Every structure is written in structure tokens, then in C-alpha cells.
Amino acid sequence: MSETTVIECPHCGATFKAKSKAALGKKVACPKCQTPFVISQSPSASRKTKPKQQKAPVKQEFENDLWEEDDEYEERPAPRERSGRPRGRAAEKSQLSGDSMKWIGLAVILVIVVGGISLIALSTRSSSSKKPSENLAAKLMTEKQSDDAVAETEEPAAAEMEVARADTTEPAAAEEKPQAAIASTTPQEPVAPMADQGAAGNQSLTPAQAAESHLLVYQIVKLDDSIANSISKAGQNSESTYDHLSRSLARTVDLELQLAKIPSYLAGSTQVDLEKKLLSLQADPQIAKQVSDSINDNSEIKIQISETPEVVALELPEDEGDDLDYKVDFEIKGIDESISKQLVANPAAGASVLAQILNHHLSQAIPEYIPGTLKVDLESLKMTVHLTRYPESYLYSRINKISSIPVNVAPIPNTIRELRTPDQIKPTQVTFKIQGFKKSRLIRLDVGNSYNHDRGRVYSGLLFALTKIITGYIPGSLDVNFVDETVTFQLDHEPGPSLSKRINDAFFNVTLLSDLPIKTGPPAPPFCTPGRPKQLVVLRVTETGSFGRSLTSELNPDELKRELARAALRMNSHFKGHLSGYIPESIEVDPNQLLIAFQMDRTPPADLANMVNSLFFFNFKVADEIVAVHDVEYDPESSEKTLYFQFANHNEFGPRNDREYIRDKTDGVLAYRLDRYIPNSLQMDFDQGTFNIKIRIGGNEQSEIRMITESLGNNKIDATYVKTDPPQGKGNAHPRGIGIVAGAGAGMAAGSTGKQAEGKHLKVTIQYGLYAGKQNVARSARTALDGFAWIDLKSIQIDEAKKEITFQTKGEMNLPALERLLKRQKFYQCVLNSEALPDPASTEK
Known part of the structure; x- marks a missing residue:
């Protein structure tokens, strides 16, 4: 008696019969699930069967020949034996005529051939159905290759790759x-x-x-x-x-x-x-x-x-073994009706009961939860918990499936924050190399009108990752060097091994950083003082172009100087709000030397020339090399005033619209609309309905108040002005609220000013460095001074040789207005000094 081997697929569990033990040890594809595996005999897989009469052999070229032609999956009813086949020894004893034997033989051969053809068709359909998934797998493995290279992958090559991949793995190991x-x-x-x-x-x-x-x-x-x-x-x-x-x-x-x-x-x-x-x-x-x-x-x-x-x-979240606790905010999507009724009847008591119930359930069902740390904010519908490890993405599901828990939480936490003890705080500065961009064709960084837009997109994407995804980021420390292609920022701790991956995976971030930082060390001094003048930058103008004309300093120096002088008054509007870090009202122009100078709230970035040359309305080009950089003196206590307001908030609170979010949004609106606003100076008290902000002096206060109330009103906050506290410091302050550049070696000291006296009766001396007007100096100077009622016009004296204008006052001097009128009359690089004069009334006595 022959022995038929019963085979069980280790993947789908279906069982089959093989012709003989010769199939053992061979790799075949399961006819049901098409998964390749090596045939091995199960302990109870063999049984005695009646031998079949040997017929003419039919050559088969597929591994499916290892199965009997009439075998089916074992879960289906067992097929009956075909009537044309001899049945055991009784068939051997029967004496059939020669013609009958021939017909029976032909019938058996026909059955075998038809079965083989069926198996061929089945195998062909299986391989063709697997082709798209093989192509898709190839795309996943070669995501960075061109689409054309992936499209040229042929089916035989994909099949060979699959066989090679399968052959390099031990079958037993793969199963287990x-x-x-x-x-x-x-x-x-x-x-x-x-x-x-x-x-x-x-x-x-x-x-x-x-x-x-x-x-x-x-x-x-x-x-x-x-x-x-x-x-x-x-x-x-x-x-x-x-x-x-x-x-x-x-x-x-x-x-x-x-x-x-x-x-x-x-x-x-x-x-x-x-x-x-x-x-x-x-x-x-x-x-x-x-x-x-x-x-x-x-x-x-x-x-x-x-x-x-x-x-x-995919990789499951790694436990970095940092022994940190994590603060996690979940959005509450729903509350049971019984608890909701208690909240309506008595909000304070209902909230307390809800917090106790949730704390009990989480303590029993979530091992990583720290008991007693749960807080419920019903105003914003938030649940805050502390965990002993980084939260898993399916934590929400574990919470929602707790029996009798009275809330449902949203799948994605609003925020995740690391909680560090003082011993775990170690401020560190890290620098990564930029490897590329997720959408390289959208981030081109070519010098043109889109340069500053693409630059801002890179910066804002990284800032989103650092503030929303990464914990411990020190605000204001992000710096992107587009020349050296590096990103530098500071953390309040030493970076972990997954820092780069978490930044690269952030949804709004378009920049790909190196796996490991190229430099790590203690924090460097701040390179930026947001909203406050830090340094003066001097650039050289090399060419201009407008209305189809192009003028260069080498071929048309005089024409270029005249164009620069004409554009001087409009230069501030070209830079304000368009050049990141620019301090409004700080720009000065020297047409004679083809120089422009302005103040920034940071050290000049390496690509500053590209940023300036990409300004939309700025029709000039500057050289790549910076002419000079000077530190400026700026005393916040003497140069900033405080404005106080009352407000009523009409924004609806929610999980993603809580008090912190509204404060941050209001701060962003003020920074965008107010030229002199000091970012992050907003102090907002929602319980009292009051806020105050800091603004640099030198602006029109009535216009500033109107701008504040209108801007916040558009964001559902009704603000009412209360009062203004003037600067409290006793140091030097520029009347325009910009930095002071002192000393003869300062080059173009934009915004420099001398000593200023107080009182109504002053002697004022104006030292100008350049006059670029078409009229004579005396006439232009008198035109500039003639409109001020507080100037004694009879006292005006002009010395063109010394480039000096002097006069006396008979009332309070308006220094910002005087500087604007001088600039309008083409007087540049002006330094103003004043000294007190005796009161005329006391002199007469």
C-alpha cells in the first residue's frame, strides 16, 4: 500500500494531500493563500490509502504537480472517486477487453492533462495578481528613486527578487x-x-x-x-x-x-x-x-x-529609558448623561466628582498613569494626566474601553510635555545638517520674489515641530543658516536619539535633518532680541532696475546715486513687514557712498543680501558682502512704554482653543499689526478681563491704540484703552525708539543722536552728513523748519561749510517730526544736540 502525505499550510491552516513523501522538504506555494512554505509532515498526517494504477507519465513544469489532480481543500466535502478509474484489487482482477482498456487509458490521460492545465491557469492568475503588490513594494523600497526607474521593473525581475528574498530566510525561523x-x-x-x-x-x-x-x-x-x-x-x-x-x-x-x-x-x-x-x-x-x-x-x-x-x-515607540514623566492633554469628546446632569446642576461639584471617577478608573486600568495627577478643564473640555512613559498612540483606545468610564477622549492628544526635575535640566545647543526638503520642487530658495516666502516656510515648519512636537525647546533659539545649510536651536536638556526623526516626521515641517547632530554643546549667547534693536548693518548698493532700465554702479554711478536718493523716503515701507528682523524707522541712506544702513533685532543672517534682494518693491540690488556691522545701545526701561486695556473675550473655549491658545493668537496679531510691539510682552488676565503690552516709543499713540482695538476686535476680543505708563528708566533713549549708535568709527550710524536737554527754551544744533536735494541748502533747511510753531524762525542759522544748522525753541520740541521733515528735505545722517537756555521771563526780572 502506498502512503499519501497530508500537508497543513502553516499560514492559512488549510490541509492538502501530496502524492508521495518525495514532496517533503520542497518549497511550494499554498493553492489557497499563495504563501510559499516548505513541506513538512505533521505528526498525524500520514494514512494508508489504496494504490492507484500507474498511467502514462505527463510532464509538469509547475510546483503544483506535487498535489493530486483531484485534491481539494479539506474543509470542503471529500470528492467522490471518478467512475472511470479502477478501484483497488477488484479492478486488477477484472478482465476487460483491449478496446475498453484503451478507452479507459485515454480518459485517465485526458483527466490528468485537464487538471494540469487548470493548475497552470491557477498559478498564472496567482502570479499576475501578485504583480501590482510587488510593484508597490518596490515603490516603497525605492521611494527616493525616480518614477521611471520603478516603472521599468519587469515582472520576471520582481519574481526573482521575491524568490531570492524568500530563499535567504530559514523557513522554520520565518514561521516562528x-x-x-x-x-x-x-x-x-x-x-x-x-x-x-x-x-x-x-x-x-x-x-x-x-x-x-x-x-x-x-x-x-x-x-x-x-x-x-x-x-x-x-x-x-x-x-x-x-x-x-x-x-x-x-x-x-x-x-x-x-x-x-x-x-x-x-x-x-x-x-x-x-x-x-x-x-x-x-x-x-x-x-x-x-x-x-x-x-x-x-x-x-x-x-x-x-x-x-x-x-x-512600523517601529513601536521606543522607550529611551530617560525616567521622565509626561504631561498629556486629551480632548473630551463626550460625557455620560448622568454626569452631564450633575455638571449642569452644580458645575463645581460635578467637575470634582468627574475627576474622582476618572482618577479611580485610570489608576485601575492604566499602569503608566500616575494616580492623583488627573485634572479636568470643563471650560476647554480637556483632561490632563501625568504618565510615567511616553504615551502610545492607541492609549485613547485603552481609556475609552475601560468599563463604566463616563467620558470618551479624542485619538490624538492636544499636547505632550516632558516633566523634568531640576536635576534633569541641562540646557544644550544642537546643530543639525539640512539633508533636503520633503517637497524639493516647492522649496527652491532661488533668489527671486519667492525667496523670503520659501525661507519663511522652512522656518515656520521647523518652529511648529519644536513648539508642538518636541518638548523642552527654548523659545527664540531657532536659527536656520541657508548658506551653510544648518539648523541650530536650544533645548533645556540633552537631546535624545529620536530627536531628528520626530522633527522630520512633523506634519507641517518640510525640512529633513541629519539623523544625528553635527554639533552639541552649551548654549551660545542669544543671537536675537525679538522686537528690540540689537545691531546696525551696512550694505552697499550695486545696481537698480525699473521700467525696463538697469543701472549699475560701475557704468552709471551718478544716475544710481540719484535713484537711491529719490527712493530714500520710501525705503522704510519696502523693508517694514517684509524683511524678517528689521526695526522699523531705522533705515538710513547714503546716496553719495551708495550705502544703506538699518537696524535688526538679531545678528545679521548669512543670507541677508538674498533676503534684501528678494524684497518685492525694493528696486535695488546689494552686494553679497556686508560692509559693516555695529552694536547698538538700547535700554528697554528707557525706550518702552506700557499700555493697559480692559477686554471681553467672545471666543468659545474648546480643547484647541483654550486660554493659552487665545493669548498666543493675540500676541501674534499684535506682533503682525504693530511695528513697535515687543513680542511676548502681552500679559493677559482672563479672570479680571485685563491685559497690558509693551511698545517702543516714537510712534503715534492714538493710531497705535486704534490699531490694537480694531485688530483684536477682528479676533473676537473687545478691548478698551485704560492708560499708558511712560518709560521708567533714566538711561539714553532715541526719540524714535530705535538703538543708538555712538562714536565716529561707527560708519553709517543710522539713528544716532546726541545729548538732549529738557524744557521749552533750547538751543538745537543739527549736524548733517549728506544733503541730496536739488535746491540750495539754506532754502531747504528753512522749508523744513518753517512749519513748526515751537521754532524761533529768527534764530535759524545755516553754515554749509560745517554742515550745521542751529536754532532756538520757544515751546516743547517735537523731535520725531523734526527728523522726518529733515529727511523729506534730503538731509541724511543727522545728529541732533540740544542744550537748555535761561527762561526769558526770569532774565527780564
Whole structure:
């Protein structure tokens, strides 16, 4: 009697029969799930069967020949033996005629051939159905390669790659590899398609954990006509159109999957790349078909995706062993009706009861929760907890599944903050190398009108990652060097190994940093004093161009000087609000030397010339090399006033719209609308309904108050002016609220001023460095001074040889207005000094 071997697929559990023991040790593909495995005999897999009559051999070229032609999956009813086959020894004893034997032989051969053809067709369909997923896996592995290179990958090559990859792994080890080991592989390393995932059914991971550790990547197989038309009409803006539509689709899919309550789907994880025809999300691989059906059957989602995704193993959050506690804010999405009634009846008591219930439940069910740390903010619908380790992405699911817990929390925490003891604080400055950009074609950084926009996008993306994702960032320490291609910032602790990865993965960040910092050390002195003058920069003008003309200093020096003198009055408006770090009203122009000078609230960036040359309305070009840099004297106590307001907030509080958010938003509005506002000086008391801010002196206070009330009113905050406290310091202060540059060696000392006396009766001396007007000096000077009632016009004296103008006052001097009139009459580099004169009334007595 021959022995038929019963084989069990280790992946899907289906059982089959092999012809003989010759199949043992060979690698075959399971006819049901198409997963390759090595045939091994199970302990109870053999049984005695009746021998079959040997017929003419038929050559087969596929591994499917190892199965009997009439074998089916064991879970189906056992097939009956065909009547044309001889049955055991009774068939051997029967005497059949020669013609009957021939017909029987032909019938058996025909059955064998038909079965072989069927197996060939099955194998061919299997290989062809696997082709798209192989291509998708290749795309994932070669994401940085060109799309053309991926498209040229042929099916035989993909098949050889699969065989080679399978042959390099020990079969037994592959079968026994636990899910945790798969999940710890590199995130970009593709694993087998979902149907091939033997470990996907590993019961050691919950569905939420499986969603955390797996990325499902679907191919987009069809686009809605509206999307296809938008892409076809994009033209030169195709890249931005792809990006906009991809983001919009990702939001729609994410919302619809949440509304459909797809189990184990990780909310907020959906990403769409229409250019590469890919959609990815995080979910348990076991529900991949449910996800694709939900998307394809939803009319709100304007795409169709493949039924079977590529499954990519992701790294679970690493425990860096830093012994830190974490403060986590969750949004409260819903509260049980019984608790809600108590909150309505008695808010204070209801909130206390809710906090006690939540603290009890979390203490029992969440081991990493620190008991007694829970706080509930019903005004903003936030729940704050302290944890002993970094929160897992599926923590919300564990909380929501606690039996009898009276709230539901949102999937993504609002904020995550590290809590450090004084011993764990160690301020550190780190520098990373810029490796590239996520959308390299959108971030070009070419010198042109878009340079400052692209530069700002890089900076704001990094700032978002540092303030919203990274904990311990020291505000104001971010500096991007676009010449050396480095990013430098400071933390209140030593950086961990995953710092770069967390910055690179931040959603709004477009910059890719090196894996490790290129420099780490103690913090350097601050390079920036936001809103406060720090240094004076002098640049040389080399050319100008307008109305089709181009003038250079080498070919047209005199014409260029005249153009520069004409544009001097408008120069401040070209820089204000457009050049990052510029101190308004601080610019000075020297047409004779073709120089411009202005103050900044930071050390000049390495690409300052590119920033200036990219200003939209600035029709001049400056040399790359900076002529000079000078420190300026600035005393905040003597140069800043404090304005007080009452306010009523009409913004609705919410999890992402709490008091801290409203304060930060108000601070940003003031910094954008007020030239002289000192950023982060806003002090806001919501309980008392009051706030105060600091502003540099020298502006029109009535205009500033009107600007504040109008700007905040547009942001649902009604502000009422209360009072102003003048500067309290006794140091030197420039009347325009800018820095003071003293000394003859300061070059172009923009905004320099001499000693100023107080009183109504003064002798004023104006020393000008350059006059660029067309009229004679005396006439221009008298024109500038003639309109002031507080000037004794009879006392005006002009000495052109000394470049000096003197006069006496008979009332309070308006120094800012005097400086503006002198500049309007083309007097530049003016230094003003005043000394007190005896009171005429006391002199007469």
C-alpha cells in the first residue's frame, strides 16, 4: 500500500494531500493563500490509502504537480472517486477487453492533462495578481528613486527578487518569528502582502497594537472625474494641485473612516499621494478588506482603491529609558448623561466628582498613569494626566474601553510635555545638517520674489515641530543658516536619539535633518532680541532696475546715486513687514557712498543680501558682502512704554482653543499689526478681563491704540484703552525708539543722536552728513523748519561749510517730526544736540 502525505499550510491552516513523501522538504506555494512554505509532515498526517494504477507519465513544469489532480481543500466535502478509474484489487482482477482498456487509458490521460492545465491557469492568475503588490513594494523600497526607474521593473525581475528574498530566510525561523520582532524592523522596509502575513494573526498583539505597528498601503485605481479634471487643468501648478488635492482627500477619508467606526483604525493616520497613486493608513491588517470596502462604497470619497494593500511593519515607540514623566492633554469628546446632569446642576461639584471617577478608573486600568495627577478643564473640555512613559498612540483606545468610564477622549492628544526635575535640566545647543526638503520642487530658495516666502516656510515648519512636537525647546533659539545649510536651536536638556526623526516626521515641517547632530554643546549667547534693536548693518548698493532700465554702479554711478536718493523716503515701507528682523524707522541712506544702513533685532543672517534682494518693491540690488556691522545701545526701561486695556473675550473655549491658545493668537496679531510691539510682552488676565503690552516709543499713540482695538476686535476680543505708563528708566533713549549708535568709527550710524536737554527754551544744533536735494541748502533747511510753531524762525542759522544748522525753541520740541521733515528735505545722517537756555521771563526780572 502506498502512503499519501497530508500537508497543513502553516499560514492559512488549510490541509492538502501530496502524492508521495518525495514532496517533503520542497518549497511550494499554498493553492489557497499563495504563501510559499516548505513541506513538512505533521505528526498525524500520514494514512494508508489504496494504490492507484500507474498511467502514462505527463510532464509538469509547475510546483503544483506535487498535489493530486483531484485534491481539494479539506474543509470542503471529500470528492467522490471518478467512475472511470479502477478501484483497488477488484479492478486488477477484472478482465476487460483491449478496446475498453484503451478507452479507459485515454480518459485517465485526458483527466490528468485537464487538471494540469487548470493548475497552470491557477498559478498564472496567482502570479499576475501578485504583480501590482510587488510593484508597490518596490515603490516603497525605492521611494527616493525616480518614477521611471520603478516603472521599468519587469515582472520576471520582481519574481526573482521575491524568490531570492524568500530563499535567504530559514523557513522554520520565518514561521516562528513573533509579531513583536516584525514590528521592530525599519519602517520603510516592506514586508509580504496582507495575505502573506503569517504573523498578522499573532494573538500577542491587540487590534489597537496591530494598528500602531502596521501601515496599510493601497494603490489608487480610479479617480473621480472632478479630481482628474482638476489635475489635467493644473498645468504648471500641477505639483501644488497634487499636494492640495492629496491633503483634502486624506482629511475626507480620515473623517469618513471615523464616522464608519472602522475598528482599530488609527484616526489621523491617513495620507494620500495622488502623484504616485498611493493611499496609506494605520489599522490592523486583519480588517484591510473592510477598510477598502468602506472607502470604495462611500460616495463622499472621490477615489477607488485596491482591495488588498501592501503591509509595512512600523517601529513601536521606543522607550529611551530617560525616567521622565509626561504631561498629556486629551480632548473630551463626550460625557455620560448622568454626569452631564450633575455638571449642569452644580458645575463645581460635578467637575470634582468627574475627576474622582476618572482618577479611580485610570489608576485601575492604566499602569503608566500616575494616580492623583488627573485634572479636568470643563471650560476647554480637556483632561490632563501625568504618565510615567511616553504615551502610545492607541492609549485613547485603552481609556475609552475601560468599563463604566463616563467620558470618551479624542485619538490624538492636544499636547505632550516632558516633566523634568531640576536635576534633569541641562540646557544644550544642537546643530543639525539640512539633508533636503520633503517637497524639493516647492522649496527652491532661488533668489527671486519667492525667496523670503520659501525661507519663511522652512522656518515656520521647523518652529511648529519644536513648539508642538518636541518638548523642552527654548523659545527664540531657532536659527536656520541657508548658506551653510544648518539648523541650530536650544533645548533645556540633552537631546535624545529620536530627536531628528520626530522633527522630520512633523506634519507641517518640510525640512529633513541629519539623523544625528553635527554639533552639541552649551548654549551660545542669544543671537536675537525679538522686537528690540540689537545691531546696525551696512550694505552697499550695486545696481537698480525699473521700467525696463538697469543701472549699475560701475557704468552709471551718478544716475544710481540719484535713484537711491529719490527712493530714500520710501525705503522704510519696502523693508517694514517684509524683511524678517528689521526695526522699523531705522533705515538710513547714503546716496553719495551708495550705502544703506538699518537696524535688526538679531545678528545679521548669512543670507541677508538674498533676503534684501528678494524684497518685492525694493528696486535695488546689494552686494553679497556686508560692509559693516555695529552694536547698538538700547535700554528697554528707557525706550518702552506700557499700555493697559480692559477686554471681553467672545471666543468659545474648546480643547484647541483654550486660554493659552487665545493669548498666543493675540500676541501674534499684535506682533503682525504693530511695528513697535515687543513680542511676548502681552500679559493677559482672563479672570479680571485685563491685559497690558509693551511698545517702543516714537510712534503715534492714538493710531497705535486704534490699531490694537480694531485688530483684536477682528479676533473676537473687545478691548478698551485704560492708560499708558511712560518709560521708567533714566538711561539714553532715541526719540524714535530705535538703538543708538555712538562714536565716529561707527560708519553709517543710522539713528544716532546726541545729548538732549529738557524744557521749552533750547538751543538745537543739527549736524548733517549728506544733503541730496536739488535746491540750495539754506532754502531747504528753512522749508523744513518753517512749519513748526515751537521754532524761533529768527534764530535759524545755516553754515554749509560745517554742515550745521542751529536754532532756538520757544515751546516743547517735537523731535520725531523734526527728523522726518529733515529727511523729506534730503538731509541724511543727522545728529541732533540740544542744550537748555535761561527762561526769558526770569532774565527780564
